[in-house]
Amino acid sequence: VVHIQARTAGRRGPRASGAGWFYNDQGFIVTNAHVIEDADNIRVELHDGRVREAEVVGVDPYTDIALLKVDPSPGVIPLRRATGSPVLVGEQVFAFGSPFGIKFSMSRGIVSGLGRSEAASFVGMRGGYTNFIQTDAAINPGNSGGPLVNIDARVIGMNAAIANNVQWDGNGEPLQGQSAGIGFAIPLDTIESVVEQLMERAVVLRGFLGVSLGPDFGPDVARATGLAYDGAGAVLQAVPPGQPAAVAGLRTLDIVTAIDGHPVPNSDVLRSLISIRKPGEAVDVTVWRAGAVQTIPVRLGAAYNDPQRRLNYIPGSERMTLREIRARMANEAPAQAE
Known part of the structure; x- marks a missing residue:
């Protein structure tokens, strides 16, 4: 110390x-x-x-x-x-x-x-x-x-x-x-x-799921969405096509309750649990959907934060190694600077 x-x-x-x-x-x-x-x-x-x-x-x-x-x-x-x-x-x-x-x-x-x-x-x-x-x-x-x-x-x-x-x-x-x-x-x-x-x-790369998150699940969200779920979790407000979550089969209004068995009480914890994973790593996403609980494997992509604090997904990164991702970023850097 x-x-x-x-x-x-x-x-x-x-x-x-x-x-x-x-x-x-x-x-x-x-x-x-x-x-x-x-x-x-x-x-x-x-x-x-x-x-x-x-x-x-x-x-x-x-x-x-x-x-x-x-x-x-x-x-x-x-x-x-x-x-x-x-x-x-x-x-x-x-x-x-x-x-x-x-x-x-x-x-x-x-x-x-x-x-x-x-x-x-x-x-x-x-x-x-x-x-x-x-x-x-x-x-x-x-x-x-x-x-x-x-x-x-x-x-x-x-x-x-x-x-x-x-x-x-x-x-x-x-x-x-x-x-x-x-x-x-x-x-x-x-x-x-x-x-x-x-x-x-190096630029810090974060695991990327490819979802937009709504408010943390609670009575107000349950009433607004009509979902008959009575636990905690992170509601998927949107699942953009072509990104890891959509490719794996996650859907809008799925409620994520766990990542690899780790409880997901809210959206912040979901972001944290995903961000620490390596691009290309497979995780088991447990969701509540239409009254049933199911686990869906998802291969994560990579993303990074730019100076404007935006999180930028690197398309196709879920099928790349870290070395390939960094090489691609290095090659694209001059073009982005112009």
């Missing part, structure tokens, strides 16, 4: 401070994008007091993930990750960071909930790729970017936001709040999907 200070030219003192953690032994550090936003200089302090200048390798504002790099040296100890291990409500967790600038602190709590999308607004996240872990471990300003680990000391997520009764100053800027026992962390599967691509200094 490391302490991070981000400075902006023309401002006195550190603009922001937070935490991060070594992803591997090559000096790559993961933190939140909002910790280093607009920073001109980033300094990283290791656990033994050594300070290093950090380079920004890449940032994905749509998931609030940033990747830094320092020169690898003795003392660079990557954290172990709980890749592929399920996170369970009620399991004990530990949050690390620098709350209120108190470096290398740890707090303890439990996983309070899964699939939370409410935290996106707290960090100004630009996209709907939200599937947060909720915890009651004390998370305060300065914990952002620090790891959330399980009882086996393996990373299951990254601290990102807290819910509090924050007050606002006259310039519309938030004043520092404090933990109210409701903290949120970005899940590890989202982190790994993004970081592996940022390490290649």
